[in-house]
Amino acid sequence: MPKVRRCRYRGCHAMVVMPDHYCTKHYEHEAEYLANRQRWARSRNKNYQRKYNMVIRNRNANKSSQYNFYRSRQWVGLRKNVLERDYYLCQYCKALGKVTSAKTVDHIVPIEYAPNLQAEVTNLATTCSKCHNAKTAWEQEYYGTGKDNQLKKVEKIENLKEIALLIMNY
Template sequence: MPAVRTCRYPNCHNLVTIDHYYCEQHRALEADYLKSRMKYHGTHKRGYSRHYNAINRHANKIKDAQEKFYHSKQWQELRRVVLDKQHYLCQYCLSEGRVKPAKIVDHCVPITFDPSKADDADNLDVICPECHYKKDKFESVYYGSSDGVGRNDVDPITEVKLVDYYMNHLDQIPKA
């Protein structure tokens, strides 16, 4: 049986073979769709990726080491264990009494602050994208910069409920 997908026309649930995007009824729209896709084809050339890697991904030795760690088999296995243990639910939303599914695994104490806790399962929590954004802001204020240069001399906070409180009340974060 050939591979199939649903028609791209809104609310049309007809199946089409993978080499087409629209069913027989809406096939007239396919040429315009393919033309619009070609507008973005090849916009990111190889030079773009090389520039991105040099400036953002491998900006310094700390970022380079993080990149290698997050692509290792050790991290992939650890991440899967934490997701299964915490049932794919955001721990920060749970601390407020909300149930929200999530797939991001985040270090409670950032590894730029304490690299020894990089592979510690007790330092990992499942977090949703909204909470992750707020937690990144909290970490930059409390722990300092993520490159390790402007690091604050503070005690690490490991309690999810307290981190959740501070990430929602940035003005009440204790100063170093």
């Protein structure tokens, strides 16, 4: 059975066999639509990808090496071990007495602040997306991590319960 989708013409609910985008009644719009898509892809592809790769992801040598670490076999193995160790449960929620499933592995002390703890299993914890977002915001304020921030000389906090209490307000 062929794959189908709805006609892109506004108000038309006819089904179209892929890869077409318009039904036979509105097929005259197909060439214009494809041309617009190609024009958009060409203009966005080079500029957008370059900006994302050079300005955001690899803005300096330190960020580039961090990004490469997250693409390494070492990280894949560490991540798998930590997820299994924590039984896919958010450790920050668990410290507060809640049970939440999680798939993200996060550094307790950020690697921007302590690069020597990058591959330490003891510095990794499983976290849910809500806690991860809150912790990232807290790290930017407390440690000074993230884009356009300056690292601060503050004490490392490694206690999960203490961090969980601090990130509750974010």
